[in-house]
Amino acid sequence: MRPSLLHPLWLALGLVVINLVMFLLLTTTLRPWLDDFVADRYDVVLQDARASMQHYFSSSTAANRQGIADALSEKLNSRCSIVPANRHNFSEAILKRLGQPAARQGLIDPVEHFVYYPLDKDHVAVLDPPPYPRWLMMLSRDLHWIVAVAINILLVYFFLRYRERRWSILEREIMKLPGMESIDARGLDIVEKVRQLNKVLADVKEEHGNLLLLQRDLLHGVAHEFRSPMARIQFALEMTEDADEAEQADLREGIHQALNDLDKLVQELLYYARLKDSRSELDITPVRLRELVASCLDHVSPFYPDIRFHLNADDPDAVIQADERLMKRMLLNLLRNAGRFAHSQCRIAIRHVDGGYSVRVEDDGSGVPPGKVRRIFEPFTRLDPSRSRDSGGCGLGLAIVDSITRKHGWKIDVGESDLGGACFEVRIPGSRG
Structure with missing residues (x-):
C-alpha cells in the first residue's frame, strides 16, 4: 500500500x-x-x-x-x-x-x-386514535438520524478545522522561507503559494549555479590578473641587488605601482562580488539625472585631456528613482571606457523615451568587433588591451556596469555610434520628475 x-x-x-x-x-x-x-x-x-x-x-x-x-x-x-x-x-x-x-x-x-x-x-x-402531532412524528422517526448526521458533521468540522490550522501553519512557514518575502501572497491559496515557492527554489538553484560559474571564472581571472604585477615585483626584486641607487629608486617605485595595481584589483573584485550578491539591497532615492552625469564628467574628463566630452539633455530636470551611489559608479565606468577608446571626442545624451529615460554614451573609436558585444560584459575581458590609454584597468569595469543595470532592472544595449565608435545606451524606466 x-x-x-x-x-x-x-x-x-x-x-x-x-x-x-x-x-x-x-x-x-x-x-x-x-x-x-x-x-x-x-x-x-x-x-x-x-x-x-x-x-x-x-x-x-x-x-x-x-x-x-x-x-x-x-x-x-x-x-x-x-x-x-x-x-x-x-x-x-x-x-x-x-x-x-x-x-x-x-x-x-x-x-x-x-x-x-x-x-x-x-x-x-x-x-378513533388521534393522529400524532407532526413534530412528534418527526421526532419519533428522524431524531436518531438527525443526531447521527449532526455528530458526523461535527466530526468533519473539527477535522477540517484541524487540517485548516495545519495548512495555516504550513502557509506561514512557507512565507518565512528566503525569497518569499518579495511575493505578494494576498489572495493566493496554499497551492499557488507552493507554486511560488517552487519558482523561488528554481530561481535560487539557478542563482547558485550562476554563482558557482562566476566563482570559477573569477578564480581563473584573478590567477591571470595577478601574474602581471607579481611578475613585475619579482623582476624588480631580482634587479635591485645589481642596480645603482637611481635604478633602485625606479625599481621600488615599480614595486609600489604593482602593489597598488594588486590593491585596486582586490577592491574591484570585492565590489563586483557584492554586486552579484542577490541579498544586497538597493538604496533607492530620487536622482537628478543631468546633475549626476555632469558630476561624473567633471571627475573623468581631466584624465583624458585630448578628448572632448559633449553633454546634451532634452529634459534638464529629469529625475529618476535609483541607487545614486551605484549609478554614479556605472556612469564613471562607461565614461572611462569611452574616454579610453575614443580618438578625439565622446558624446553623452539624456533622452526621454517611452515614459522613461535613456542615457547614451558614444565615442569615435573603432567600436566593438562583431560578435563580441556580450563578451565585453564578462569579467576580465579586454578585446584590445594595447589600446588602453590609462593604467590600472583590470577588466571589471563593464562587468560592473552590467551588474548595476541588472540589479536595477534596467537594460543596456551596445551598438554602433554615428561618430564611428561604440554606443552604450542604458534604458531607465520611470517618469518625468
Missing part, C-alpha cells in the same frame, strides 16, 4: 468505527428514551382528546349528538362516531369498564388508543 493512501484510509476506517459505536449508543440509550418520551407526549394528546369529548358531549341530547361528533372529528382530525353499546361493537372488558363510574369522564384504550365517552346506557361516542 502506498504511503499517500494511508491517511485517507485510516480516516475512512475511523469514521466507520465511530458511526458503529454511535449506532450502538443510539440504539441502547437514545431510542428507549425517545420511545418513552413519545409515548408520554401521546398520552397527553389522548387526555386532551378525552377532555374535548367530555366538554362537547356533557350537555348533548340525542338530537344533536351526531352534529357534535362531526364537529369533534373536524377539530381533532380523527373520526368520531356514535356507536351502540353492545357486544358486537365492544369486547366484554371494554363494556365492563364503560359501566364503571370512572368511565363517565371518558375512557382511553391503552392498547388501541381509542377514546370512548358513554352517552347513555345504550350509546357510546368513539374517537
Whole structure:
C-alpha cells in the first residue's frame, strides 16, 4: 500500500468505527428514551382528546349528538362516531369498564388508543386514535438520524478545522522561507503559494549555479590578473641587488605601482562580488539625472585631456528613482571606457523615451568587433588591451556596469555610434520628475 493512501484510509476506517459505536449508543440509550418520551407526549394528546369529548358531549341530547361528533372529528382530525353499546361493537372488558363510574369522564384504550365517552346506557361516542402531532412524528422517526448526521458533521468540522490550522501553519512557514518575502501572497491559496515557492527554489538553484560559474571564472581571472604585477615585483626584486641607487629608486617605485595595481584589483573584485550578491539591497532615492552625469564628467574628463566630452539633455530636470551611489559608479565606468577608446571626442545624451529615460554614451573609436558585444560584459575581458590609454584597468569595469543595470532592472544595449565608435545606451524606466 502506498504511503499517500494511508491517511485517507485510516480516516475512512475511523469514521466507520465511530458511526458503529454511535449506532450502538443510539440504539441502547437514545431510542428507549425517545420511545418513552413519545409515548408520554401521546398520552397527553389522548387526555386532551378525552377532555374535548367530555366538554362537547356533557350537555348533548340525542338530537344533536351526531352534529357534535362531526364537529369533534373536524377539530381533532380523527373520526368520531356514535356507536351502540353492545357486544358486537365492544369486547366484554371494554363494556365492563364503560359501566364503571370512572368511565363517565371518558375512557382511553391503552392498547388501541381509542377514546370512548358513554352517552347513555345504550350509546357510546368513539374517537378513533388521534393522529400524532407532526413534530412528534418527526421526532419519533428522524431524531436518531438527525443526531447521527449532526455528530458526523461535527466530526468533519473539527477535522477540517484541524487540517485548516495545519495548512495555516504550513502557509506561514512557507512565507518565512528566503525569497518569499518579495511575493505578494494576498489572495493566493496554499497551492499557488507552493507554486511560488517552487519558482523561488528554481530561481535560487539557478542563482547558485550562476554563482558557482562566476566563482570559477573569477578564480581563473584573478590567477591571470595577478601574474602581471607579481611578475613585475619579482623582476624588480631580482634587479635591485645589481642596480645603482637611481635604478633602485625606479625599481621600488615599480614595486609600489604593482602593489597598488594588486590593491585596486582586490577592491574591484570585492565590489563586483557584492554586486552579484542577490541579498544586497538597493538604496533607492530620487536622482537628478543631468546633475549626476555632469558630476561624473567633471571627475573623468581631466584624465583624458585630448578628448572632448559633449553633454546634451532634452529634459534638464529629469529625475529618476535609483541607487545614486551605484549609478554614479556605472556612469564613471562607461565614461572611462569611452574616454579610453575614443580618438578625439565622446558624446553623452539624456533622452526621454517611452515614459522613461535613456542615457547614451558614444565615442569615435573603432567600436566593438562583431560578435563580441556580450563578451565585453564578462569579467576580465579586454578585446584590445594595447589600446588602453590609462593604467590600472583590470577588466571589471563593464562587468560592473552590467551588474548595476541588472540589479536595477534596467537594460543596456551596445551598438554602433554615428561618430564611428561604440554606443552604450542604458534604458531607465520611470517618469518625468
